[in-house]
Amino acid sequence: MSAGGIKPARTFQQAAKVTLANPQMRRNLRHATTVIREKRERAVAELLDWEALRDEGAAVKDHVMARLSEYLLDLESAVKARGGHVHWARDAAEARGIVAGIAEGHGAREVIKVKSISTDEIELNAALSERGIHAIETDLAELIVQLAEDRPSHILVPAIHRNRAEIRDLFRRKLGAELLTDEPKALAEAARLYLREKFLTTKVAVSGANFAVAESGTVCVVESEGNGRMCVTMPDVLISVMGIEKVVPTWQDLAVFMRLLPRSSTAERMNPYTSFWSGVTPGDGPQEFHLVLLDNGRTDVLADEVGRQTLRCIRCSACLNVCPVYERAGGHAYGSVYPGPIGAILTPQLLHLEDKNANTLPWASSLCGACYDACPVKINIPEVLLYLRGKITEEKPLSVEAVAFKTAAWVMSEPHRFEGAIRLARTGQGPLVRNGAIHALPGMLGGWTDTRDLPAFPPQTFREWWRKRPAPQVRGDDGNAQTSEGEPVAPERTDDRGPV
Amino acid sequence: MSGEAKLDILTRINRAQARQQEPFARVPVRPSARPRGEVVEQFAEYAAEYRANVVRVPAAQLAGAVRDRLALLGSGRVAIPGDLPAGWLPPEWPFTPDEPGVTDLTAVQSVVTGCAVAIAETGTVVLDHGAGQGRRALTLVPDHHICVVWEAQVVDSVPEAVAHLRESVVRGQPLTWISGPSATSDIELSRVEGVHGPRVLDLLLVREA
Numbered sequence A: 001m002s003a004g005g006i007k008p009a010r011t012f013q014q015a016a017k018v019t020l021a022n023p024q025m026r027r028n029l030r031h032a033t034t035v036i037r038e039k040r041e042r043a044v045a046e047l048l049d050w051e052a053l054r055d056e057g058a059a060v061k062d063h064v065m066a067r068l069s070e071y072l073l074d075l076e077s078a079v080k081a082r083g084g085h086v087h088w089a090r091d092a093a094e095a096r097g098i099v100a101g102i103a104e105g106h107g108a109r110e111v112i113k114v115k116s117i118s119t120d121e122i123e124l125n126a127a128l129s130e131r132g133i134h135a136i137e138t139d140l141a142e143l144i145v146q147l148a149e150d151r152p153s154h155i156l157v158p159a160i161h162r163n164r165a166e167i168r169d170l171f172r173r174k175l176g177a178e179l180l181t182d183e184p185k186a187l188a189e190a191a192r193l194y195l196r197e198k199f200l201t202t203k204v205a206v207s208g209a210n211f212a213v214a215e216s217g218t219v220c221v222v223e224s225e226g227n228g229r230m231c232v233t234m235p236d237v238l239i240s241v242m243g244i245e246k247v248v249p250t251w252q253d254l255a256v257f258m259r260l261l262p263r264s265s266t267a268e269r270m271n272p273y274t275s276f277w278s279g280v281t282p283g284d285g286p287q288e289f290h291l292v293l294l295d296n297g298r299t300d301v302l303a304d305e306v307g308r309q310t311l312r313c314i315r316c317s318a319c320l321n322v323c324p325v326y327e328r329a330g331g332h333a334y335g336s337v338y339p340g341p342i343g344a345i346l347t348p349q350l351l352h353l354e355d356k357n358a359n360t361l362p363w364a365s366s367l368c369g370a371c372y373d374a375c376p377v378k379i380n381i382p383e384v385l386l387y388l389r390g391k392i393t394e395e396k397p398l399s400v401e402a403v404a405f406k407t408a409a410w411v412m413s414e415p416h417r418f419e420g421a422i423r424l425a426r427t428g429q430g431p432l433v434r435n436g437a438i439h440a441l442p443g444m445l446g447g448w449t450d451t452r453d454l455p456a457f458p459p460q461t462f463r464e465w466w467r468k469r470p471a472p473q474v475r476g477d478d479g480n481a482q483t484s485e486g487e488p489v490a491p492e493r494t495d496d497r498g499p500v
Numbered sequence B: 001m002s003g004e005a006k007l008d009i010l011t012r013i014n015r016a017q018a019r020q021q022e023p024f025a026r027v028p029v030r031p032s033a034r035p036r037g038e039v040v041e042q043f044a045e046y047a048a049e050y051r052a053n054v055v056r057v058p059a060a061q062l063a064g065a066v067r068d069r070l071a072l073l074g075s076g077r078v079a080i081p082g083d084l085p086a087g088w089l090p091p092e093w094p095f096t097p098d099e100p101g102v103t104d105l106t107a108v109q110s111v112v113t114g115c116a117v118a119i120a121e122t123g124t125v126v127l128d129h130g131a132g133q134g135r136r137a138l139t140l141v142p143d144h145h146i147c148v149v150w151e152a153q154v155v156d157s158v159p160e161a162v163a164h165l166r167e168s169v170v171r172g173q174p175l176t177w178i179s180g181p182s183a184t185s186d187i188e189l190s191r192v193e194g195v196h197g198p199r200v201l202d203l204l205l206v207r208e209a
Helices: A012-020 A023-045 A050-066 A068-081 A092-105 A117-121 A124-130 A140-147 A164-175 A184-201 A227-233 A251-265 A298-303 A307-312 A318-322 A324-329 A340-350 A358-363 A370-374 A381-395 A400-412 A415-428 A443-450 A462-468 B002-016 B036-049 B059-073 B158-170
Strands: A085-089 A110-113 A134-137 A204-207 A211-213 A218-223 A237-243 A273-278 A288-294 B053-058 B077-080 B095-097 B108-113 B117-119 B124-127 B144-150 B175-178 B200-207
Touching (some): A023 A251, A050 A068, A050 A307, A068 A085, A092 A124, A092 A288, A110 A227, A204 A227, A218 A227, A218 A237, A251 B158, A298 A307, A324 A340, A340 A381, B036 B053, B059 B108, B059 B200
Parallel strands (some): A204 A237, B053 B200, B077 B095
Antiparallel strands (some): A211 A218, A273 B175, B124 B175
8 A cells, every 4th residue: 555644663873874874776766866855956956036036935825824714714714615625634543534535425436546645644445445445546656556555755756766677577567567677668668558448447546735825725636657646637526635834815926836846846947837726617637626625734834933934835755855864865755645755744743743753753863954045935944944853852860861961961070080981981982892883782872873973082082182182382582392391392293103 | 544654754955954044135126227128039049949830910910810820721620718708810710708617628720829928038828727828738649839928028138027926816817837848858959849849839929119
C-alpha cells in the first residue's frame, strides 16, 4: 500500500540506520537531488524578481492564515454556487469516512486517484480497501510504489529509489505486461495501456488540490503526465481532498504561485499540465463534485506563533532536494508521507508533539539552512526545528540526558573539576579507542555514538601543553628575542608537541 | 455531522489565528515593456524547448499548415469543437464536430482547437474551453493536438496571463494550462513524452496580416 500516513513506526535515527545501508537508494537520491538542484538554480535565475516573488508568496500565505475562516467560508459558498458540495473533516478518520461514503453511494468498487499527499496523510487507500473499494494510483511513480507495496520516498518523484530493471520486473509481474526492454519509454507505454482503460471506465475519482481560490471556488491540480487531467475530467464524480491551508484569496494570487511552484519543484518554467475547475461545468467533466476540507491537526499548527509558518508550504519539495540529511537518509527514514526538512517540522506538529517517534524528526537536520534559502515561501525551517527541539525537550520529565547535562554544567563551571574529568576520561577511554576514535560508547551513553563516531581524547590538552611550554618569547628593545625577564633565548621552537 | 465539524473547525481557527493582521498589498501587474516581436519569439522558443512542434504561419496559410500537420501524422479521424472557425481548416479534409455524449474520443486521432492566451515566460498555452476550444476531454484523449495560437494572444508573463483569464474564471469556466505534450520523468529522471495526454502537440503560431 502506498499510503503510509504520518505516524512514523520508529525514530528517525533507527529508520535512517536502515536506509543508510541501502547504497542503491543513496545513489539514486544523490543523482536525483543533484540534477534537480542544478536545474532549479537556472530556472530561478530566469526570473529577475525571484526574491520579491518569494516575499509575496509568503505574504499571501500569512494573510490567509490571519483570515483563514473567512476565506474558507468564501470558498465554500463559491463552490456551492457552482454546483459543488463542500465537506469539513476534523481529522483523518472523518475525511476517510466522507470519501468512502460518497464512493459507496455510487456503488464504486474501484476509484482512480491522482497523486495526493493529503490522501496519503489520511491513509485513504487502506480505508477504502477495508470497505471493498480498490483505489488505483494513476501517477506513474505512485503506481510503481503501489504495485511494489512500497512507500513513496520523495514528494515529487515518489519512486526515485527504484531503477528501471526493478520497475520492468514489477510491471511484468503485476500488470502482466510483455516488456522486452527496460527503456523508460516502454515502461511508460505499459502504464499508459493499463491506465487508459481505467480512466475511461471508472466512475469515481479522488484528487488532492494544490490551490483553491476563495473568491471563485476554483480548485487546481498541477501535474505533468496528464493523469491529473484524466482524473478531474473523465469520471462522473470527482472528490478532492485539500488541507484547509491551501486556500488563496483571489484568482490573481495564482499569478504568484504558478511562478513559484514549478520552478521550485521540478525546476521547470511551467509544468506540462495544470487543471483548474470551479464546481461543475454542464456538458464538460464530472457532473458531481465534492470538496473535502481537512483540518487533521492544522488548526493546532496555526495556533502556534512560531510553527504557524509551516502552513505556508506549497509542497514543492525544494527543501528535500537541497538537504544533506535527506540526500543520504532518504525519504523513508522520516517515516511519514511528509519527508525531508518540511516533514521534520510538519509531521511532529500535526501529531501535536505527542508522538515519540515523530518527535525525533526535528533532530534530523544539520541546521545548515539550505532549506530556508530554497523555500519559495520563505519558511524558516531551521528556526522551527530549533523551536520544536526546545519544546520537545522541555516537555520531557527529567531524563537521563537532562541529568547528564546538569552534571556537565556543574563539572564545567570550575576549571579544576573540568581538568579532573578530562584526566579521568583519558584514562578510562583506553579500551574503547580504535584508530583515534570511539565507535560505540557503553551503556546509556551509547546513544551518542549510534549515529556518529566520537574523536578520542588527545594525549595532552591545550592547558597541559601551555603549562609545560618553554617560557614565552618577547622582543627586547634591541629586537632580539628574550624572556619576559629580559634574558635572550634560542629562537628555535622546542620539540615539545603542541596540542593534538 | 458535517455541520458540527464545520463549526468545530471554524472555532479552532478563530481561536488559533493571529490577532494582528499583516498589512498586505498585492503587487500590481506591470504590463510588459518588451517589444512584441521579442515576446512572440520567446514564446516560440520556450514552447519548442518543451518539445511542442512550433510552426510559424501567415494567417493566409493557416488552413494549409493544418493540412500539412494532419497529413504528416496519417489519416485518422480528426475532431474539432463545433464552433471552430471554418476558415482555419482545409476545406477538403473531413472533420468531425465534437458532440459530448456522442463522439467516441478514443476513435479520434487528431484534434484542432484554438486557445485563450499564451505565455512567453513559460512557453504555455492556456485553454479556457470557450469559443473554438471545446470541452476538456476533446484535447485530452486523442493522441495529437493541433493548437492555433494567434500572435496577438501571446502575453509576456504569468501575471499578465492570469489577469487576462480572470473573466473566464469568474464565469466558472474550467482552464487547462498546457506546456508541451504530456511528459513524465518518474523513471530514473529520464523524460518520456506522452504518458496520458496527447503525445504530439503542434502549435501553429499565426502572424496576423
